[in-house]
Amino acid sequence: MITNQLFKLLINFLNKPKFILGFVLSLIGTNLGLLLPQLIGRLLDVKFLTEISSQPNLLAGMVLFFISVYVIRATSSYLVGTCGSQALNKIQKYIYDHLLKTSVQELDTYQSGDLASRLTNDMSIVLNFITAVIPNLLLNFIIIAGSIYFLFTISPSMTLISLVIVPVLLLIIVPINARLESYYNNYQTGVGEISSRISHKFVHIRLMKAFRGERSEAREMGKSFDRLTANYKKIIGWSSFQNTLISSLMMGFIILILVLAGGEVAKGAMTMSSLMTFVLYLTQMIDPISDISEGATEISEFKSVSNRLMEVLKLAKDDYCEDKFGLENTAINMSGVNFAYDTDNILNNLSVQIPSGKHVAIVGPSGAGKSTIFSLLMKFYQDYQGSIQIGQQELKNLSPSQVRQMISYIPQDNTLFHGTIRENLLYGKNSSVSEERLQEILEQLDLSRLIDELEKGIDTGISDSGTGLSEEQKQRFNIARAFLVDHPIYLLDEVTASLDSVTESIISKAIDKFTAGKTRLTIAHRLNTIREADYILVLNKNGSVSDFGEHQQLTQRSSLYNHFLSELQEAS
Numbered sequence: 001m002i003t004n005q006l007f008k009l010l011i012n013f014l015n016k017p018k019f020i021l022g023f024v025l026s027l028i029g030t031n032l033g034l035l036l037p038q039l040i041g042r043l044l045d046v047k048f049l050t051e052i053s054s055q056p057n058l059l060a061g062m063v064l065f066f067i068s069v070y071v072i073r074a075t076s077s078y079l080v081g082t083c084g085s086q087a088l089n090k091i092q093k094y095i096y097d098h099l100l101k102t103s104v105q106e107l108d109t110y111q112s113g114d115l116a117s118r119l120t121n122d123m124s125i126v127l128n129f130i131t132a133v134i135p136n137l138l139l140n141f142i143i144i145a146g147s148i149y150f151l152f153t154i155s156p157s158m159t160l161i162s163l164v165i166v167p168v169l170l171l172i173i174v175p176i177n178a179r180l181e182s183y184y185n186n187y188q189t190g191v192g193e194i195s196s197r198i199s200h201k202f203v204h205i206r207l208m209k210a211f212r213g214e215r216s217e218a219r220e221m222g223k224s225f226d227r228l229t230a231n232y233k234k235i236i237g238w239s240s241f242q243n244t245l246i247s248s249l250m251m252g253f254i255i256l257i258l259v260l261a262g263g264e265v266a267k268g269a270m271t272m273s274s275l276m277t278f279v280l281y282l283t284q285m286i287d288p289i290s291d292i293s294e295g296a297t298e299i300s301e302f303k304s305v306s307n308r309l310m311e312v313l314k315l316a317k318d319d320y321c322e323d324k325f326g327l328e329n330t331a332i333n334m335s336g337v338n339f340a341y342d343t344d345n346i347l348n349n350l351s352v353q354i355p356s357g358k359h360v361a362i363v364g365p366s367g368a369g370k371s372t373i374f375s376l377l378m379k380f381y382q383d384y385q386g387s388i389q390i391g392q393q394e395l396k397n398l399s400p401s402q403v404r405q406m407i408s409y410i411p412q413d414n415t416l417f418h419g420t421i422r423e424n425l426l427y428g429k430n431s432s433v434s435e436e437r438l439q440e441i442l443e444q445l446d447l448s449r450l451i452d453e454l455e456k457g458i459d460t461g462i463s464d465s466g467t468g469l470s471e472e473q474k475q476r477f478n479i480a481r482a483f484l485v486d487h488p489i490y491l492l493d494e495v496t497a498s499l500d501s502v503t504e505s506i507i508s509k510a511i512d513k514f515t516a517g518k519t520r521l522t523i524a525h526r527l528n529t530i531r532e533a534d535y536i537l538v539l540n541k542n543g544s545v546s547d548f549g550e551h552q553q554l555t556q557r558s559s560l561y562n563h564f565l566s567e568l569q570e571a572s
């Protein structure tokens with residue numbers, strides 16, 4: 001069972017000695033607390049009352065006893081609570097680490113906000129469950145068991161009558177909780193969808209405002225909030241109904257017992273002080289029973305979030321093997337490659353040989369699968385058929401980690417993370433980049449001047465959408481980030497797309513210098529880039545190879561290539 005798996009994780013990460021100490025203290029506190037009604041009952045005994053009032057030490061002892069019960073209880077809840085939050089902290093890190101290592105292919109089916117909600121919102125439910133619900137449930141069971149024991153010592157027959165309530169309560173709790181679990185599931189999914197939408201929309205706030213999307217956004221979000229509220233209403237409705245029913249049943253039952261016990265007192269089978277103690281124990285059970293019924297609701301909620309958390313842990317991770325491997329050259333050989341994201345093939349029997357150390361431009365209609373080729377080479381997706389070789393190494397035999405140490409990829413979008421410029425440039429590289437290399441790259445990409453003009457220089461902060469920098473500047477920082485570490489293979493996805501022609505010429509020269517003698521694949525939409533490449537790979541719309549060759553050769557033999565060139569000329 002999935003919930004059990006989360007329990008195993010919790011137990012694994014729990015500081016067991018501290019938790020056990022907390023729990024034992026809590027047992028002691030609860031058991032001592034069980035004696036309180038006995039003491040109060042005795043206080044109602046006139047003889048005992050006269051005795052105790054003449055003995056101040058006994059009275060002080062009793063007060064001390066009451067205080068110690070509460071101190072023990074407070075210490076135990078502190079110990080159990082801190083243990084729970086430490087265990088949760090470890091689980092959070094464990095799940096986040098798993099998510100980071102999960103393959104792109106698996107993560108494609110999840111919304112980022114939903115994942116964030118699992119790690120935050122769902123986790124806080126788990127924390128409440130470990131630190132409050134479980135200890136309370138256990139203590140409540142102990143209080144109930146202890147109370148039943150004392151009730152038996154006072155009147156076995158009356159106690160047996162009182163216990164009739166247990167199966168009645170179970171008949172109410174079990175079916176209502178099954179219903180609640182599914183509502184909690186829907187609720188958590190709704191929270192995930194909403195946080196996903198909010199984070200996505202606020203990253204693209206300019207686009208939303210430019211299209212005056214505020215009203216439709218508010219309407220759509222309003223519907224999502226309404227669905228969440230409707231679901232929450234069901235949760236509140238059913239749990240209130242359950243709690244009210246249980247509390248009323250309990251009260252009714254106690255009154256019934258009181259009437260029956262009153263008869264016993266009248267017959268002289270029970271003393272008044274025993275009756276009072278009996279009633280005190282009975283009433284002492286009301287809160288634990290209500291807590292257990294509420295706890296049952298919380299168990300449903302916990303089961304629902306456990307499923308969501310464990311689902312994440314089941315996603316397949318990338319292989320992180322970093323063993324060294326021999327590479328004679330960096331030629332890329334793709335043979336009979338077929339690939340589909342869903343059902344339809346995007347790449348169709350694609351075969352091409354890219355010589356080591358050469359620059360190849362990839363051209364083809366939109367949607368032909370140019371970026372998909374890069375995704376396969378980066379091992380973002382691994383379910384392709386056919387063979388891809390780098391040097392003599394079959395790509396399938398290399399781990400994603402090994403591949404990504406060899407290939408540098410500059411994507412189409414100019415994403416910069418929240419942080420400083422330096423943090424962005426050194427992202428994922430730890431301390432492996434020397435200051436000289438950093439300065440050299442910045443100089444070549446004409447970024448040094450820009451950085452010098454900033455008040456905090458390279459330590460200037462940028463927001464996660466890169467606010468404060470132009471698209472062209474963001475693009476250059478992206479390029480700099482990729483070239484800080486020397487790799488034998490570079491994949492460039494339209495990297496000069498947002499540059500003006502003057503900057504493009506500077507950046508292209510810098511890229512030529514950085515990639516000299518290395519294998520470079522460029523998805524190209526500019527005539528210059530295409531002409532300067534050693535070879536051009538022309539793709540058909542269906543993701544198969546139309547042609548491969550030098551620019552001159554292709555202009556003489558490929559109608560698709562010539563058509564593509566004339567389209568580019570017209571566009572410029």
Ligand SMILES: Nc1ncnc2c1ncn2[C@@H]1O[C@H](COP(=O)(O)OP(=O)(O)OP(=O)(O)O)[C@@H](O)[C@H]1O
Pocket residue numbers: 108341342346364365366367368369370371372373
């Ligand atoms: N993660 C994905 N899941 C499902 N389909 C995808 C995914 N990524 C791309 N596709 C689809 O695969 C096809 C090829 O996309 P790809 O981005 O590789 O084409 P492209 O040739 O680079 O196009 P463009 O020049 O427009 O960028 C497109 O139909 C696209 O909708």
